[in-house]
Amino acid sequence: MSLRIVVTVKYVPDATGDRHFADDLTVDRDDVDGLLSELDEYAVEQALQIAEDADDAEVTVLTVGPEDAKDALRKALSMGADKAIHVEDDDLHGTDAIGTSLVLAKAVEKAGYDLVISGMASTDGTMGVVPALLAERLGVPQVTLLSEVSVEDGTVKGRRDGDAASEQLEASLPAVVSVTDQSGEARYPSFKGIMAAKKKPVESWDLGDLDVDAEEIGLEGAWTKVDSATERPARTAGTIVKDEGEGGKQLAEFLASQKFI
Amino acid sequence: MAEVLVYVDHVDGAVRKPTLELLTLARRVGEPVAVALGNGAGDTAATLAEHGAVKVLTHEAAEYADYLVVPKVDALQAAVEAVSPAAVLVPSSAEGKEIAARLALRIGSGIITDAVDLEAGDEGPVATQSAFAASYTTKSRVSKGTPVITVKPNSAAVEAAPAAGAVEALAVTFSDQATGTKVTGRTPRESTGRPELTEAAIVVSGGRGVNGADNFSIIEALADSLGAAVGASRAAVDAGWYPHTNQVGQTGKSVSPQLYIANGISGAIQHRAGMQTSKTIVAVNKDPEAPIFDLVDYGVVGDLFDVVPQLTDEVKTRKG
Ligand SMILES: Cc1cc2nc3c(=O)[nH]c(=O)nc-3n(C[C@H](O)[C@H](O)[C@H](O)COP(=O)(O)OP(=O)(O)OC[C@H]3O[C@@H](n4cnc5c(N)ncnc54)[C@H](O)[C@@H]3O)c2cc1C
Numbered sequence A: 001m002s003l004r005i006v007v008t009v010k011y012v013p014d015a016t017g018d019r020h021f022a023d024d025l026t027v028d029r030d031d032v033d034g035l036l037s038e039l040d041e042y043a044v045e046q047a048l049q050i051a052e053d054a055d056d057a058e059v060t061v062l063t064v065g066p067e068d069a070k071d072a073l074r075k076a077l078s079m080g081a082d083k084a085i086h087v088e089d090d091d092l093h094g095t096d097a098i099g100t101s102l103v104l105a106k107a108v109e110k111a112g113y114d115l116v117i118s119g120m121a122s123t124d125g126t127m128g129v130v131p132a133l134l135a136e137r138l139g140v141p142q143v144t145l146l147s148e149v150s151v152e153d154g155t156v157k158g159r160r161d162g163d164a165a166s167e168q169l170e171a172s173l174p175a176v177v178s179v180t181d182q183s184g185e186a187r188y189p190s191f192k193g194i195m196a197a198k199k200k201p202v203e204s205w206d207l208g209d210l211d212v213d214a215e216e217i218g219l220e221g222a223w224t225k226v227d228s229a230t231e232r233p234a235r236t237a238g239t240i241v242k243d244e245g246e247g248g249k250q251l252a253e254f255l256a257s258q259k260f261i
Numbered sequence B: 001m002a003e004v005l006v007y008v009d010h011v012d013g014a015v016r017k018p019t020l021e022l023l024t025l026a027r028r029v030g031e032p033v034a035v036a037l038g039n040g041a042g043d044t045a046a047t048l049a050e051h052g053a054v055k056v057l058t059h060e061a062a063e064y065a066d067y068l069v070v071p072k073v074d075a076l077q078a079a080v081e082a083v084s085p086a087a088v089l090v091p092s093s094a095e096g097k098e099i100a101a102r103l104a105l106r107i108g109s110g111i112i113t114d115a116v117d118l119e120a121g122d123e124g125p126v127a128t129q130s131a132f133a134a135s136y137t138t139k140s141r142v143s144k145g146t147p148v149i150t151v152k153p154n155s156a157a158v159e160a161a162p163a164a165g166a167v168e169a170l171a172v173t174f175s176d177q178a179t180g181t182k183v184t185g186r187t188p189r190e191s192t193g194r195p196e197l198t199e200a201a202i203v204v205s206g207g208r209g210v211n212g213a214d215n216f217s218i219i220e221a222l223a224d225s226l227g228a229a230v231g232a233s234r235a236a237v238d239a240g241w242y243p244h245t246n247q248v249g250q251t252g253k254s255v256s257p258q259l260y261i262a263n264g265i266s267g268a269i270q271h272r273a274g275m276q277t278s279k280t281i282v283a284v285n286k287d288p289e290a291p292i293f294d295l296v297d298y299g300v301v302g303d304l305f306d307v308v309p310q311l312t313d314e315v316k317t318r319k320g
């Protein structure tokens, strides 16, 4: 029986760009180019490796996001995923983590799955909670923040490097997994992969297809409210000295003046 | 006064510092009621009472160590149902955020993660957060349900505020999901004897410029002279020079010490994301154009192999 893997990928503003908030205090997606969140590339990579090791597997990439989020799906398809699902709806603007997890859960269920693989965190929101929320909603085990993952005989195993200890985890499928950037370099799309991606199917679903109540999503439906966003004042220029043999001593003098020594 | 639940992060009964900081913040919003789970839960009470916990709800069971996250969510949910708190505060560790998120979903609440400050507001607690690699500061609040908020280490001072700290057993029934993810093995991290990276008052970090695992002894020597924790950039970690647990940045730890010393680190946005809110920032880098110099209070353009050992010697001399 085929192993159905769904990878959740997010389209985010490029972290190296000058990111801002829009007037409604949502993430401004107009001024900075978007891309597939780099941390979700690791999820795509692990999905492809698990699929390669399985007898028969299919990798579907899923995003919830605006029109341009198709770029993120294309990138994942060109890395080697088989097909894509784009959940797009004007009512989604401003949806928070709880709402996003609802839409993702409905979409994952509609697509059919044995294994969901997510990134460790999105590079814009950086909450790192959607995979746990997804597991809670789907009622399946969460096997998250793995730096190593494998699937065999309907069981997912992995290593989670926590603060106090490194843990070996194990759960039966279906399950939700998330992987860290320690899980292994993500592959670059090959030219062949890029060409092939153009012919791969991308389905578009809206909230009607998913039976999601508009009250639970969007800016109005959000469970949290941002009241203000203030740009942090640039740090005032400090003192910079060139080491002419006394740099270490000068630095010590500075630290002493600040009472650190 | 309304009660505020505080989730206790402890190791076999030894309460970790971020939890004590949470108690400080919790007192601004209500009366702290602590929830301590797992092995040694009862031993946390004295410390928690000293820092303002009016009550300590405890529950010990093997499930907390043997299965991932969900047993703790079950217990915290039981505590919410028992207390009906005005808010739930959880330390912002990777696990803390996952526990908080699942709890929020279950009790029909919103969640705010990685708050760096918290104050009382007319419509419930207001959380301060940093966004976009700390280039923005936002104020937000939970608008539905009981606010569930995770708070980063070093967000408040630990204050003594003796309270009753009466220990009460929490009744917990584990859900069907509780045993879904089994912990089949655990390798505790070896202690280095240095302060915890996220809790340290001073962090000394090394990057690609350190150029080799052995050379990290130079960074460690400076750290030890200052009583500091050691950090590393991802480039140094990826090269295998220093453990990933010490990585500072977007996919490592975020730190907010009184003093951050970056050595041989360029200052990429993903690194800045984890250290930009440090109070005082110092850098040693041989490239005067390195972006890290945009952040510093004091910078030395020079070779770290000259500057750092000289600094270490000078610190030792001055400290006598
Ligand atoms: C999704 C994602 C997540 C990431 N997460 C993180 C993260 O959590 N943490 C992180 O740090 N990075 C992270 N990165 C990587 C980040 O983009 C940078 O690549 C990394 O921070 C660079 O590390 P570095 O400054 O040590 O190395 P480099 O950028 O190579 O800089 C080395 C510096 O050392 C200086 N130098 C060299 N020799 C000497 C000498 N002898 N004396 C003095 N100075 C010297 C050089 O002038 C240079 O400025 C992430 C990247 C991505 C895409």
Ligand SMILES: Nc1ncnc2c1ncn2[C@@H]1O[C@H](COP(=O)(O)O)[C@@H](O)[C@H]1O
Pocket: A008, A009, A010, A011, A037, A039, A040, A043, A062, A063, A064, A065, A097, A100, A104, A117, A118, A119, A120, A121, A122, A123, A125, A126, A127, A128, A129, A130, A131
């Ligand atoms: N809008 C989205 N569409 C698809 N996947 C998402 C979306 N938001 C979050 N995710 C997934 O959840 C992970 C964690 O996101 P977060 O909790 O927002 O940091 C990401 O790495 C993605 O795999």
